[in-house]
Amino acid sequence: MPEGHSVHRIARQFGANFVGRTARVTSPQGRFEVGAAELDGLEITSSEAIGKHLLLGFGGTAAQPAHVLHVHLGIYGAWDFAGAISVDPTILAAVGRMGQTGMRGIPVRAGVDGEHEDSIASIGAPRLARLRAGEQETATEAVDFPPEPVGQVRVRILTDTAVADLRGPTVCEVLEPAEVAALAERLGPDPEAPTESRRKAEDRFVARASRSNQPIGQLLMDQSVVAGIGNVYRAELLFRARIDPHRPGSAVTDDELRALWRDWVKLLRIGVETGQMLTIDGLRGARRAAALANRADRHWVYKREGLPCRRCGTSIALETMQGRKLYWCPGCQL
DNA sequence: GTCCAATGGGGAC
DNA sequence: TCCCCCTTGGACA
16 A cells, blocks of 8 residues: 555545535445445544554544544555645646656646645635555546546545545445554554654564564564555665565664664655655755656665666565565675 | 556455 | 455556
8 A cells, every 4th residue: 555655645635624524425336335324424523544544533522533434545545535625736746747758647737835735725726636555646627526426436525625535445444432442552653643752653663573583574564563664665664774674573683673763754754745655865856856757766676676786786686575575685685 | 459466454265 | 375455557469
């Protein structure tokens, strides 16, 4: 899924344009009618993400919503937002590039004032923004409001000014407060979720990883060890740390684990801010532009099997670990 | 045009 | 270990 960064962006979108408003909740597809009826007519009171899980509060208060809509996008789920919605300038920039490269998506006015990007008042014509499981976000302009549901829309959340359509999720359910607590309990730390202090989160990660004999490449994908990392960040984090994915967690030193965690904090922040998994950071000028435009120029090892390592020239390896593709450099990662 | 894999993860076997 | 979810970009014809 998304890896964690995109779910945090979705949570922000709901926070900016939906929280505080009364929602009409329906299931155009018909597969979520019972759940939709429970939420219909309530005020949206909170929006947060823990790892790859989106939690939207309905009714009650922000601190204690009466019901919580829990959504996990899985590998190809998507949220489409339309109406008076704020569109991140970063997305607008990406859309501009998409127009140039012939990809789908029509550029919105490219010059939305940066200082007003989170203000609904700054939004002119109705817009449509798509935030999906993957990293590519799109935006188009001037759609009818509310637009006709397209395809299999599991749930539609409609306010008087904005609408959000969910399609293709792995999980879409209504949770009661106790169930939300249980979910949070089984998830590992997430640096962007304000559930605990940074220091405590780091300690929790180190404790969990260091006492396991499972390979570190597997532990980083385990959502109960650290929430939000997926297959791309897993491969890239281990390359950046020069750690062999097969090394057991117990054989990774505490210093290495703390460095891994801090690098994750850094990459996640970049991902939440830019909407893209830029795992070769620090790029400037033309190289940065190339990395933003082409995924092939964005990573150290992900999807680069058989190509020479950018650092040492060794052929990048691809193997299956726990049913997922693992990319790594046998030359650099020891 | 067709076909396949994909940044997940839960459940049936 | 497979299947579902049932979308989408990219590779290929």
